Amino acid sequence: AKAAGKNQISVFHPGLRVERLDQARIAEGLRRALEQDAFSVDYQPVVNLETGGVHAVEALLRWRTPEGVVPPDAFIPTAEETGLIVPIGTHVLRRACFDARRWHERYGIAVNVNVSAVQLRRPDFVATVLDALADSGLPGEALILEITETALLDTGMQRSDQAVEYLFQLRGHGVRVAIDDFGTGYSSLAYLHRLPVDVVKIDGAFTTLTSGTDAASRQRHAFTRAILGLCESLDLPAVAEKVETAEQEEFLRDMRCPLGQGYLFSKPVPAATLDRFLAGGGTG
Ligand code: C2E
Ligand code: CA
Ligand code: CA
Ligand code: CA
Numbered sequence: 410a411k412a413a414g415k416n417q418i419s420v421f422h423p424g425l426r427v428e429r430l431d432q433a434r435i436a437e438g439l440r441r442a443l444e445q446d447a448f449s450v451d452y453q454p455v456v457n458l459e460t461g462g463v464h465a466v467e468a469l470l471r472w473r474t475p476e477g478v479v480p481p482d483a484f485i486p487t488a489e490e491t492g493l494i495v496p497i498g499t500h501v502l503r504r505a506c507f508d509a510r511r512w513h514e515r516y517g518i519a520v521n522v523n524v525s526a527v528q529l530r531r532p533d534f535v536a537t538v539l540d541a542l543a544d545s546g547l548p549g550e551a552l553i554l555e556i557t558e559t560a561l562l563d564t565g566m567q568r569s570d571q572a573v574e575y576l577f578q579l580r581g582h583g584v585r586v587a588i589d590d591f592g593t594g595y596s597s598l599a600y601l602h603r604l605p606v607d608v609v610k611i612d613g614a615f616t617t618l619t620s621g622t623d624a625a626s627r628q629r630h631a632f633t634r635a636i637l638g639l640c641e642s643l644d645l646p647a648v649a650e651k652v653e654t655a656e657q658e659e660f661l662r663d664m665r666c667p668l669g670q671g672y673l674f675s676k677p678v679p680a681a682t683l684d685r686f687l688a689g690g691g692t693g
Contacts, residue, residue: 526560549583613651
């Protein structure tokens with residue numbers, strides 16, 4: 410093929426160029442959203458499968474635009490590439506700590522906050538978290554940071570001593586760490602006990618259990634059972650994500666999974682809705 414000079418990208422990789430344009434537009438929108446306070450945080454209960462009570466809530470970022478709410482999966486990658494996830498993540502963390510203080514005081518509930526690998530690489534990460542706790546009055550014991558396995562690896566895919574060190578420091582203040590999306594990454598079960606991990610969140614891909622007898626469902630059951638067994642023996646509470654049906658809940662309870670989260674119990678809701686939900690004392 411003939412070289413097309415500066416048009417080469419559009420000739421050979423039309424998709425790439427569109428993607429770049431979209432990225433620039435998203436980044437611009439994110440900057441404006443930060444200035445105009447267009448980010449909000451919804452909360453989804455994590456339920457004790459034995460008692461039905463709310464054990465914790467997960468803070469989930471929402472970007473409100475005149476066209477509607479943009480789901481985080483659509484903009485988090487751009488936010489990470491541009492570094493904007495740092496101020497956005499701090500915003501979510503602070504919002505969550507301020508909201509969670511009353512839930513913790515009244516009901517003993519903890520709040521889970523998602524943390525990107527980009528945030529964990531910042532030397533001021535520990536100070537940012539401790540400031541959010543001090544300013545909000547939320548005790549460290551009521552904060553759980555959700556981190557994916559890959560966030561604990563550095564760019565060379567080695568265990569990131571720095572990230573691990575930050576998490577150990579925060580644990581000294583009572584903050585807990587949850588491994589998010591467990592089962593989708595390397596899932597090096599063997600090293601779980603060597604990392605600063607307090608909670609394991611099993612990815613929804615495994616917990617969408619059905620009574621099907623096909624190989625795929627049997628494999629999901631076996632895998633979920635194996636993870637739950639491991640968590641139990643390491644004394645790590647497990648949360649099954651994306652529980653949507655009563656059948657799934659029953660399977661999980663039979664496998665002695667202590668905690669669940671999903672549309673069956675509640676969708677993510679604004680803080681005011683959660684206030685009413687908790688005051689009603691229900692999970693339904
Ligand atoms: P995640 O941390 O795995 O969060 C769980 C996602 O599953 C949420 O999607 C939640 O709304 C959804 N979900 C909950 N229950 C069910 C269910 O029963 N069925 C199904 N199909 N989905 C369910 P959401 O809110 O769209 O967030 C998507 C991802 O965006 C999150 O996945 C997380 O990786 C990321 N994210 C969200 N908020 C933040 C944040 O504040 N900071 C960072 N760094 N990432 C965030
Ligand atoms: Ca999460
Ligand atoms: Ca997850
Ligand atoms: Ca995820």
